[in-house]
Amino acid sequence: MQTLKLVAVSAGLSRPSSTRLLADRLAKATEERLTERGRPVEVQVVELRDLAVDIAKHLVSGFPSPALGSAIDAVTRADGVIAVTPVFTASYSGLFKSFFDLIDPDALSGSPVLLAATGGTARHSLALDHALRPLFAYLRALIVPTAVYAASEDWGSGGDEWTAGLPSRIDRAGTELADLMAGRQPEAPAHDDTDEVVPFERQLADLRLD
Secondary structure, eight states, X not given: OOOEEEEEEEOOOSSSOHHHHHHHHHHHHHHHXXXXXXXXXXXXXXXXXXXXXXXXXXXXXXXXXXXXXXXXXXXXXXXXXXXXXXXXXXXXXXXXXXXXXXXXXXXXXXXXXEEEEEESSGGGGGHIIIIIHHHHHHTTOEEOSOOEEEEGGGTTOOBOSSSBOHHHHHHHHHHHHHHHHTTOOOOOOOOOSSOOOOOHHXXXXXXXXX
16 A cells, blocks of 8 residues: 655744644644554655755745755645644744745645644634635645644643643544545534524525615
8 A cells, every 4th residue: 555645844943843843743643543544654844944044045046955855845745734834923934935935836736735833822823714724725735624723822731611622623633634635535523502603695695685
């Protein structure tokens, strides 16, 4: 059976980095789910911090260094990608965006991608939907339904009655990515008793003018 290739891209700037830690945990969860399904997987982590100078030089020269070329090739040839960025000014980091600016616009078309981000406060979690999802939708990636955001207070937290804890969200996202990499559709979340959120378009269609 062919070995699947999983690549995690971490845009953390510090060492150690919570961004790298989140990337590692998501990769581990995905690897475990694939192993349970009998699918061998090879995991590689791309640290953008180590490629920052090479990325800047490539942006102005158009020629990647061997290390950067190898990283780009790993991402574009992967069967699944985990993309993790710290949130700066309510969006992805410049280093993260610069790296994916170097990816051919068609290279990730149809590829399963799990999105994740870290930040100091939960208020930045909307960056996943307002910044990262549009970027990878433009690249026509197959975006995993569950995106994972980890604020400082999430580490070591088991969650509460309203919000699942970080370990649970990591496991769910890893399972969904594993399903897509193995050629299966992720299972729909179980319906709960909360009120249905009606799409705005449907609300407009339901309006009746006198």
